[in-house]
Amino acid sequence: MRIFLEKRVNTSSWGRVLVLGSALLLVLIISWFFFLVVGIDPQSAYKIVGEEIFLTKYGWQDLLVKMTPLLFTGLAVALAAQMRQWNIGAEGQFHMGTFAMTWVVLHFDGQLPGGVLIVFMIIMAMIGGGLWGSIPGYLKANFGVNEIITSLLLNYVAAAWIDHLLFGAWRDPDSNNFPITKEFSEAAQLPAFGNTSIHAGLIIAFILIAVVAWILMKTKLGFQIRLTGDNPDAARYSGVSIKTLTILVFAASGAIAGLAGFSEVSGIHYRLQQNISIGYGYTGIIVAWLARNHPLGVVLSAFFMSIVFVSAEVLQIEYGLPISMVYLYQGIILFTVLGSEIFTEYKLRITRLLV
Amino acid sequence: MDFFIQILIAAVAMGTPLLFATLGGVISERAGVINLGMEGLMLVGALVAFVVMLNSGNYFYAIAAAAIASGIVSMIHAFVCLMLRASQIASGLALTFFGTGLSGLFGDKLMGETVEPLARIPIPGLHSIPILGSVLFNQDALVYFSYLCVALTWWLLFRSRLGLNIRSVGEAPEVCDSLGISVLSYRFFAVVGGGMLIGVGGAYFPLALTPFWVDGITAGRGWIAVALVIFAFWDPLKALGGAYLFGLALALELRLQVLGIDISPYFLKMLPYVLTILVLTLVTIRNNRRGIQVMPAALGKVFFRGEKH
Numbered sequence: 001m002r003i004f005l006e007k008r009v010n011t012s013s014w015g016r017v018l019v020l021g022s023a024l025l026l027v028l029i030i031s032w033f034f035f036l037v038v039g040i041d042p043q044s045a046y047k048i049v050g051e052e053i054f055l056t057k058y059g060w061q062d063l064l065v066k067m068t069p070l071l072f073t074g075l076a077v078a079l080a081a082q083m084r085q086w087n088i089g090a091e092g093q094f095h096m097g098t099f100a101m102t103w104v105v106l107h108f109d110g111q112l113p114g115g116v117l118i119v120f121m122i123i124m125a126m127i128g129g130g131l132w133g134s135i136p137g138y139l140k141a142n143f144g145v146n147e148i149i150t151s152l153l154l155n156y157v158a159a160a161w162i163d164h165l166l167f168g169a170w171r172d173p174d175s176n177n178f179p180i181t182k183e184f185s186e187a188a189q190l191p192a193f194g195n196t197s198i199h200a201g202l203i204i205a206f207i208l209i210a211v212v213a214w215i216l217m218k219t220k221l222g223f224q225i226r227l228t229g230d231n232p233d234a235a236r237y238s239g240v241s242i243k244t245l246t247i248l249v250f251a252a253s254g255a256i257a258g259l260a261g262f263s264e265v266s267g268i269h270y271r272l273q274q275n276i277s278i279g280y281g282y283t284g285i286i287v288a289w290l291a292r293n294h295p296l297g298v299v300l301s302a303f304f305m306s307i308v309f310v311s312a313e314v315l316q317i318e319y320g321l322p323i324s325m326v327y328l329y330q331g332i333i334l335f336t337v338l339g340s341e342i343f344t345e346y347k348l349r350i351t352r353l354l355v
Numbered sequence: 356m357d358f359f360i361q362i363l364i365a366a367v368a369m370g371t372p373l374l375f376a377t378l379g380g381v382i383s384e385r386a387g388v389i390n391l392g393m394e395g396l397m398l399v400g401a402l403v404a405f406v407v408m409l410n411s412g413n414y415f416y417a418i419a420a421a422a423i424a425s426g427i428v429s430m431i432h433a434f435v436c437l438m439l440r441a442s443q444i445a446s447g448l449a450l451t452f453f454g455t456g457l458s459g460l461f462g463d464k465l466m467g468e469t470v471e472p473l474a475r476i477p478i479p480g481l482h483s484i485p486i487l488g489s490v491l492f493n494q495d496a497l498v499y500f501s502y503l504c505v506a507l508t509w510w511l512l513f514r515s516r517l518g519l520n521i522r523s524v525g526e527a528p529e530v531c532d533s534l535g536i537s538v539l540s541y542r543f544f545a546v547v548g549g550g551m552l553i554g555v556g557g558a559y560f561p562l563a564l565t566p567f568w569v570d571g572i573t574a575g576r577g578w579i580a581v582a583l584v585i586f587a588f589w590d591p592l593k594a595l596g597g598a599y600l601f602g603l604a605l606a607l608e609l610r611l612q613v614l615g616i617d618i619s620p621y622f623l624k625m626l627p628y629v630l631t632i633l634v635l636t637l638v639t640i641r642n643n644r645r646g647i648q649v650m651p652a653a654l655g656k657v658f659f660r661g662e663k664h
Contacts, residue, residue: 005440086444139632143643149581149632152578163624168619321460325456327452327459328455330449331449331455334449342441
């Protein structure tokens, strides 16, 4: 008798859903033990979290608010991943997006009509994030420099740059020395839905997802991106300029992450300050992975990761657990989902040895 | 003159956690397993070392606990990408998330607590060598331990049977498998052993560099170490030079601020990261030009023996 794993040729969609579902169920079981470790009654914790999120109006609102930046960053990571490139730098591109759009506001607020100002902010956020994202793309395309390391290290550089501005030239003189800029005028704010905090960034994100999905699935450019990801040699022989495409995809990915920064600042905070991203850029990696890098899948997985964020908030309020717990959960989720993929990629075979 | 010696002393101290982590990364990657979870492992090491130090007051216990804890956490990475054959890159990222979250969660109540930093122990005789003596031989015990680890890692990888097997499973796993060498066992050993060293690197932060707890105490040094493994060409001896070069950049960041040189402290903060990107680019260009292929051939590739009967 011999037991071994055999690579699956194809996996049914239902199989994938089942495996993913079991993995996420495992996360719930692990967190049951986690609650026991930190001295919280798991049953009441689940009850409180479930009620706060799904049974209150504020909970639903918060889910959509937290989901908005994740739609952008998840899409950004997924787009690069379609070409088998790892963009771990969405966090930094997010910050450079907030930098560029705040620059617009600080210089043109009050001088341009509202609509024009917002469009200018959007364009600059895309340029800011896009240029930042194209650095690892350029280094990868031309010299083969590992894009994972460069894109990640640039996150620290971007964060230091934002601090440099907030503790220096951009600090609001009336802020009592808090590292914040002055508040944007209403012309620079994205409109909200009714009296909720859900803002137009959500709509922009959905439009962007549709556009990226269309480009990836229906256009020649999208075909080239996917072909390069699956088989770079075949792409090269068919005349794709992999260098140009790599830089382009990284720039586009960075621009999308930059828009996440725009949407958060213009839709929620109305000023540049520290900790605008609570790891949204990093979470984009998990969002993209759960979505199997499919733009439409990003919608579901961003919603799911949003539940994680809001749950952590509830636990913070109810039990005083620090918000950095989100990272712990992200680690656990990624580990379990990764580990579970052995069931979709391989099948167990038991054979009788003849000799 | 005195100022430069001070900078060099600080460079060795700042380079020490990078050195431990790079050595750990070298061992793991020589066996063919990428570890992008270094930042997370260092944070776990730092947290556990700080907690144990706070409760026992014993440096040895603190360091040992850090090594054991990060060894255990590395087992998750080893299990997921070796046994369950998942992407090493994704699993490493998960490890970084996990470690960041763990240290943030349990470190939350430790903010503001302090421990006594490791004392400097001048080595009799050696420490009175001009310049070199005070830079290298008037440091704390963990720095001396890091020298030992460089030598041990080099000996292990290049002079021992175990190391030969570790390097072999990183170069040609299929051949090893047909020779009856258990690829997965050696890889598991390398990932966990490497992870323990990375954890000791993390322990150096609260025990020597910043003897109080701050959130995210390692500040991205784990990622610099990921790049250092590449600069060092997967060689423990070259890791020594690379770690101190970056230690120098980090020491300059601190010292230039003290000198009152008129540069924004935030630009100085960027320095080590920008330097890492620059050096990584130069090293990559040089390797391409000379056609050097030092990277372990099977690095990052999933090994499975499913087809064999």
